[in-house]
Amino acid sequence: MAELVDLAGGIAELVRDGDTVALEGFTHLIPSAAALEVLRQRRRDLTLVRMTPDLVHDQLIGAGCARRLVFSWGGNPGVGSLHRLRDAVENGWPAPLEIEEHSHAGMANRYVAGASGLPFAVLRGYQGTGLGAHTDTVATVTCPFTGENLAAVAALRPDVTVIHAQRADRRGNVQLWGLVGVQKEAVLAATRSLVTVEEIVDELEPRPDAVVLPSWVVTAVAVVPGGARPSYAQGYYERDNDAYRAWDAVSRSRERFTDWLAEVS
């Protein structure tokens, strides 16, 4: 059953140096506060996994927490580049960053395979593109019935997945709704999981388009109101589009970023 923890304690316990860490959230419910706590606790040598690394990954990469990034689209949504990610890939600053790059369809299916206890997933993907040559977690399988060739992608099995959700109940059952992305799969694929939530309620009222993760597949729950900001939590607060735009200026220069880092650390 999920344990109720405070954020700092949960990160200390569940996210370890050298881990493969999925911080998921597809444009909604991004676990921003938890990511910042990972940064503050100066984790090192992480393999960061996310379909859409954004501000939180720019921060972790700039702070030197990551050795490797596994992803499918790395940008500041609606704004432009992730300058810290670019600086790491283009110039090796503050340290070289290995990348393992996929398409969204490939990453989503890698999580599905992980959640399903399978070593790989099959999809129609990557055909005629340049990625296959650079990514060794893409291969080909042949359909035993039709002889068709299809893409295979290796399962993702993070050591730990961190997500943000709207609520949990006192037993540790977690509920999220709105755009639910790939969070269920990311939690089910991982060995351990930490869910930050806006609030704990007595009873999870059923809601349209809600995903519920039973307590027994979640390792720990931490109450972190506003834990997704500047992303949004449907039903709680809106996306702070200005903060996404403001990050562009902070992250553009190593100096301003370093100042930001000193402030938050």
Add this chain to the structure above:
Amino acid sequence: MAELVDLAGGIAELVRDGDTVALEGFTHLIPSAAALEVLRQRRRDLTLVRMTPDLVHDQLIGAGCARRLVFSWGGNPGVGSLHRLRDAVENGWPAPLEIEEHSHAGMANRYVAGASGLPFAVLRGYQGTGLGAHTDTVATVTCPFTGENLAAVAALRPDVTVIHAQRADRRGNVQLWGLVGVQKEAVLAATRSLVTVEEIVDELEPRPDAVVLPSWVVTAVAVVPGGARPSYAQGYYERDNDAYRAWDAVSRSRERFTDWLAEVS
């Protein structure tokens, strides 16, 4: 966009002799009225597909509509045998019935592959069991990353899928909720689809645990209040357990079944 039809017209148009027909419903929302209409229109030579063939399949098989049954569990849930199915398999009455038998996990994944536009699906299944030797839509695939052997099952692509749902709106968007089984996959896997509904409403109010099939993936919608009886439609009426028990007596003897058939035809 889905066309609004009457049941008889919809079946006449969409279900043809020789078709592969999925009538789906996993213990809930069984398309009983539509199945009876197929029987009344004396379709022949059908390949019937269903994870859990029950009364409606017993009726269609007894009436000689089916050439082949693709399934994973054929019984009268909570009661016992399907006597018409047994009579066809054990004695070839009223005609021999080919069977293509899978496990639930295999059938569910065959629909998933069909809905996903893939020729096959991968699962951990059938290991150490007798089914693989009798079912040529089960094979083995090897993981290109780990070398593990896994089961492959061929995609299901029915010519037509028929399901029952609680509602549709005037544009033909369909909503079902409660235990939703494999109905979404069965519709998305099929070339054509017919959905019978309890009612047409102006607006589909979002509901917990609801599946919505947009109008543009549904061929036709027919209003058939009570169309799932003696199964149930959550929010509309309950399962008529007595009818399931009563069928046992009707179906046990060819004579009583033949009388039943004459009555409904």
Add this chain to the structure above:
Amino acid sequence: MRPTADELMTVTAARALAGHVSCFVGIGLPSTAANLARRVHNPDLSLIYESGAIGARPSRLPLSIGDGELAETADAVVSVPEVFNYWLQPGRIDVGFLGAAQLDRFANLNTTFVGGTYQRPTVRLPGSGGAPEIAASCREVFVMVRHSRRAFVAEVDFVTSAGHGTGPGFRAAWGLRGAGPVLVVTDLGVLEPDPVTRELTLTRVHPGVPVADVRAATGWDLRVAPDLGTTEPPTSQELSVLRRLTEGSSP
């Protein structure tokens, strides 16, 4: 308040669910046992039905695995493909509960046909359902079958769900990742696989049941554990809860 044979079976099976987190439940006696366990032995037990209800808390026994109350009371309702792919297949579920028409000394289970051939069986049974993958993937499998020579056979007519196959090493060789059947509860007693040979061995009898009766109801030369025990009789609480539970339900 003398327990019936079915009540003895059900209480014995329910007790075995103490300490477990999650249970994949089939309909019939397993469902009764799991619901009894949730009321008496393990209130936090999460019941998972293949119809898509995860953490169901029905107030009465469902007749079918798809009764509406399962969805209404569940922690989560998911599609049937999701139940099998995300919940059962990865081995997250502690206990799978199965019945069978036939089982053999290695607890291989048959729910496909009895007599004749696969193509032309004497008695065609409903088939696999979820059983093959429940038997493969749950961490442990409990089996409930009424004891008779018709059910406990030297060789099953068809292996629908693999138990311990042909003995030691079989499950590993086939990639069956769960421990397989660890407990067979009947109306006469309890059988468990021998740790070395994997052959089902009588480890407990229900109160007052002579070993000879169990042997007589078993279609092979049944081994008996040297430290054969006796089942604790149902408590009055167990029986009264069970009877309230089954009262409204039939048949």
Add this chain to the structure above:
Amino acid sequence: MRPTADELMTVTAARALAGHVSCFVGIGLPSTAANLARRVHNPDLSLIYESGAIGARPSRLPLSIGDGELAETADAVVSVPEVFNYWLQPGRIDVGFLGAAQLDRFANLNTTFVGGTYQRPTVRLPGSGGAPEIAASCREVFVMVRHSRRAFVAEVDFVTSAGHGTGPGFRAAWGLRGAGPVLVVTDLGVLEPDPVTRELTLTRVHPGVPVADVRAATGWDLRVAPDLGTTEPPTSQELSVLRRLTEGSSP
């Protein structure tokens, strides 16, 4: 009420959505065009966003593909794996809308890097996202790119999403089942693949744009259709709806 270059592009692209059922929408100009089309040219058009909103009807333009209003107004909200597996992959979606940093004469698209090597790029771009499979699976692909020699290059630095590859037969050989890019809308005109060679050919210019300007902004020897047409200027209705749509949104 003179249209800007972006407005011309957007209106031209929106018009091309008339008669289509469904459109897979990326953020930016494609989203603007698709939302304009739903208001003016095709009220029943179903907009599908990779974030999981199917049939979204946003009242204002979303800044990101994941704005809350998409979920709130959608016919259905599904998981990201489901969008790709059940909706995009089988080829159910009529039109996929893509942008790119670079494209070549066969409409192969690059959103991965520009300059240097994959391992050490001069400019690292965001990457694939949904584009490779949108380009593979939608029945048709529309591309919107502002015309310049930086974007319209003889050879892309990386093929993120396959267009017509190396020419005739490429898509079939790779198992790419959709028709691929059938329309490239720029701020200068419209390019379409030659039916035989699959090479992008200028088929229309926007009003007042000389062909020489288009050639000058293209990094290869651009072919021009013999029956070169001119885009109908935006109507005042198109422009006023478009401006209301983009008013509140920025940047």
